[in-house]
Amino acid sequence: MSYFFNKVVAITGGSDGIGKALVDSLLALGAKVATCGRSYDKLYSLQLQYASAPLHTITCDVSNEHDCQNFIESTIKTFGRIDILINNAGISMRSLFKDADFDVMKQIMDVNYWGAVYCTKYALDSIIANKGTIVGMSSVAGYRGLPGKSAYSASKFALQGWMEALRVEMMDQHVNVMWICPGFTTDEPRRYSGESPIDEETPIPPEECAAITLDAIEKQKRYVIMTFSGKRTVFSTRFFPTLADKFIHKYFFKDGKLVK
Template identity: 55%
Template sequence: MSDFTNKVVVITGGSEGIGKALVDAFLYQGAKVATCGRNYDKLYHLQASYPGKPFMIHTADVSKEQESKSFIDAVVKNFGTIDILINNAGVSMRAMVQDVELETIRKVMDVNFWGTVSCTKFALPHILKNKGTIVGVSSIAGFRGLPGRSGYSASKYAVNGFLEALRTELLHSGVNVMWVCPGFTASNIRNAALNKDGQAQGESPMDEKKMMTAEECARHILKAISKRKRTLVLTFRGKETVFLNRFLPSLADKLVHRFFFKNGRLVK
């Protein structure tokens, strides 16, 4: 028996990356898992790898309020309740503010922020009843604005603020609200990141092999949920960035610029 045996766990964006690693980890721990994504084929193949397991999939784009509601309604119809909601679905971007189309930033905000808000809102009555957990998979970019990721940083700051407000509202309810801020984690998020025109850039400017794996990230998240933590900041570089930005912000500006730029050009 684990802390998650027979718990109903809802994970948005579970077809790949950290979301898929979370699906794998919770099913292994004996939870009942529901996930959604926009690509039915990826979801279908994921479900097919767990025959006989209490695992449901649902095609949904969480940037659309009605699709978020339909997903949550389907989970409750199938499993009867929700104990844990992990708002993991997200999209990044890579473009300078002077070049980016505003629609690109809107797309990022719609998925990362409004997707978190709508799924949380619709799942909240069930989580309140169970004194469960709400998690937002945020980012170091939610503590420190990153060049080339203005819309992404804004969306993650918004997620952190929304969840902090919600946590305070629910302080004596028995519900735990937590936001998780991975550092650079090996996943598809940089390949799928939107360019200035709002299209997937199709490549990663980073060395993915040197990053924390999605599976390791998922293990940290499960442990933090079990301990009902408030926040989780991962990787040494991530913790260092948050620390420097809080106490030495001008130095953080210079170090972040040095990391992302070379000869005045955004290279990461």
């Protein structure tokens, strides 16, 4: 019997990309799944695809606290509990800081950081009661600030710092808190990728990202960095930061202009 059989899994941003692949995989493994997104049409299509499956969908903008509360409370009302929360929803950017708009930078923080905080806060009592798991979809940009993605990097640093603190807070409650750093996936535009373009040379299928994520949840890992280039970037930043600066600059800039 699958580890996920009969478990209640709530996933934000489950209407496409990695989120959709997670929904597909979890339903196939016998889980009860709740997901949310901003597109009613995509969620409606998902519901039609799994008309007879234990799937709950609801429109939600995770940057809105009330929407997050509604998503979590409706999930518990539908299935009675939450065992696993996967904070998957996220947006990215491509702009030098000097050209970036404050509204865009704020939106990135609201979606990538506060969206996870809101959903986790409202789901926490149920997750504690079931000794469950909290997952955050992070990025190499949560370890290494990337040019052209300053606000995105800030949101992922915030996410990982918060999750690291929460992980220790939840140890006595036997709740596992973990984060996943996927590479750029094959069917997602950059603004939904949740990953830096440093991995775009070898995109990963969303189905593979989902499989790695579910394996990490089952094994109760602390974190996963999926790609070799991601692991190399994190390693070089930690042990050879000046060299990493030069490598990142060479990769992202040509003749003084941002090219990645």
